[in-house]
Amino acid sequence: xxxxxxxxxxxTLYRTIAETARVPGSAExxxxxxxxxxxVRAAFVRLHARRLLVPEPGDPTRIRMAPPFSGIPTPFPVxxxxxxxxxxxxxxxxxxxxxxxxxxxxxxxxGFTGEPLTLxxxxxxxxxxxxxxxxxxxxxxxxxNILFT
Amino acid sequence: MLLFRSExxxxxxxxxxxxxxxxxxxxxxxWQLAVVWYASRLTLESRRPAPDEMVEVFAGIGLTGPFWDPxxxxxxxx
Numbered sequence: 204x205x206x207x208x209x210x211x212x213x214x215t216l217y218r219t220i221a222e223t224a225r226v227p228g229s230a231e232x233x234x235x236x237x238x239x240x241x242x243v244r245a246a247f248v249r250l251h252a253r254r255l256l257v258p259e260p261g262d263p264t265r266i267r268m269a270p271p272f273s274g275i276p277t278p279f280p281v282x283x284x285x286x287x288x289x290x291x292x293x294x295x296x297x298x299x300x301x302x303x304x305x306x307x308x309x310x311x312x313x314g315f316t317g318e319p320l321t322l323x324x325x326x327x328x329x330x331x332x333x334x335x336x337x338x339x340x341x342x343x344x345x346x347x348n349i350l351f352t
Numbered sequence: 353m354l355l356f357r358s359e360x361x362x363x364x365x366x367x368x369x370x371x372x373x374x375x376x377x378x379x380x381x382x383w384q385l386a387v388v389w390y391a392s393r394l395t396l397e398s399r400r401p402a403p404d405e406m407v408e409v410f411a412g413i414g415l416t417g418p419f420w421d422p423x424x425x426x427x428x429x430x
Contacts, residue, residue, distance in 0.1 A: 297386035314354030
């Protein structure tokens with residue numbers, strides 16, 4: 204069934220990311236899951252339709268976003284488990300330690316001045332700071348241009 | 353969405369781009385959103401919250417109004 208296959212692909216993808224801090228392509232997921240690459244690519248399409256993954260523009264074998272993880276370096280690195288992950292935005296930067304169940308250091312910066320602003324998660328809680336996040340796009344439009352949002 | 357030191361740098365960022373300032377979210381609120389969205393992401397049960405669940409989650413941490421409603425059409429002209 205497609206649902207079972209999609210779950211297997213999704214779990215293989217996410218577990219590879221968690222272990223390596225890299226977002227694997229369809230061939231690597233196929234090898235790890237013991238599936239044909241064509242089946243993995245078809246699952247990527249269905250998972251994108253369900254708003255669970257975002258493929259790399261122009262290359263359906265690669266994943267740009269497996270939220271909270273980014274397939275490319277971003278201004279939101281997350282250091283956890285001795286690895287450096289990349290998040291898609293500041294919300295996802297907290298999402299990575301939440302997903303991993305791990306402490307994290309997030310060397311972020313002020314969106315206007317560029318001043319370094321380091322966030323931390325320790326013992327399952329964010330270290331308090333008076334910083335704020337600004338959502339420029341309303342919830343109803345987040346998915347219209349997810350690469351910008 | 354971006355991180356800022358303060359409301360003041362948010363206002364400067366919005367002013368430079370000539371866009372209205374939207375609601376601000378504290379780090380505690382952001383952490384709660386991250387936990388709801390992603391804490392189960394590596395498990396079999398993982399799924400994205402449905403639109404009505406999203407509204408409930410946002411309201412539960414004080415984020416209310418059409419900006420936080422994924423089914424709202426009040427923003428079509430923005």
